Amino acid sequence: MAELKTQPSATSVAAFLDAVEPPQRQADGRTVCHLLQRITGEEPRMWGPSIVGFGSYSYTYDSGRSGTMCRLGFSPRKANLVLYVLSGRDGEADKLARLGKHKTGASCLYINKLADIDLAVLEAIARDSLAEMNRRYPPA
Template identity: 55%
Template sequence: MSDLKTQPTEASVDAFLSAVEPAQRREDALAVCALMREVTGEAPVLWGPSIVGFGRYTYVNTTKKPADWPIIGFSPRKAALTLYIMPGFQAQADLLERLGPHTTSVSCLYIKRLDRIDMGALRALCQWSVAEMKRRYP
């Protein structure tokens, strides 16, 4: 359906996460995986070599072709744990203020240390994101 190079794979999410270094990033990734699994009720799927995604939606990309992407996901990158919050952050300034040390781009939330994050705010942000994506893409 999609020409995106990042596609869902059959690769083991557990094997991918168990190989993440350093240990702190691995522990953070495992915690975020458990949180997203609980929030979505979905099993994690490895998209491409490094994105753990939950659920799926189809959108029309800039080339006017349908493309699939996870409803929510994350990647334990070297510089930071990257969470994919697809609706963006404009409507959630209050949660971002409570969250703790982070940076954002359009749909990415970058967290260096999960132990410095308000997990209640992160859970609420993930819940809002999933609900919003399901509203936009029923």
Template identity: 55%
Template sequence: MAENKTQATGASVEEFLAAVEHPVRRGDGLRLLTLMSGITGEAAEMWGPTIVGFGRYHYKYASGREGDAPAIGLSPRKSSLSLYGLTDGPEANDLLGRLGKHKLGAGCLYVNKLDDVDEAVLADLIRHGYRHVTTVLHHG
């Protein structure tokens, strides 16, 4: 069975964020690092070359495929900030309606810049998303 493409790498989160070319994305990435680690109580770790993850959970699909993934995460991409693990919990729809300017993708929340969203609502999304992934989806 194929290995998970996105695995914890042990690379430096601080070095990765410091090297982000876009100054707004770099600053937002550092703000999110503080916010997400503060809410989750988890140390950040790199997953693959571009995802900063907080906490982890083990998944197992009916197909037999299983692995570990970050509970929540972020990636300061060129076009937007990609936020992972924040959109599936029961509170997500209500919170997303109050978040501010954003887009949704396959399991992703895309934000152009943190100044476009209500940071208190984002903090609630982080809190509820992390709890949902680590309690409801936690399989081992």
């Protein structure tokens, strides 16, 4: 079985964020980093080459494949700011309707820039997602 590419690394989160382009995406990345750190109480850590993650959990699929991933995370990519904060929890769709301009896919939330959204709604979504992660995968 192939090894998962998204593993925790020793890469500096600050250095990663310093290299993000364009400058607005870098600023948005720093804002999201502080927001998720405040919500989780965890220090940010790089997962793979481009995901900033907070906390971790272990999972095993029905197929037997298992791994470890961050509880919440984000990636300030060139096309979008991608947040790994969607859980499918009750009420999530209502919050997404109030969030502002965004797209979704699986557990991902895609935002062009933070100025397009309501940060208080984003915080509520992230808090709900963390609560759902803690319910499904209780912290050790």
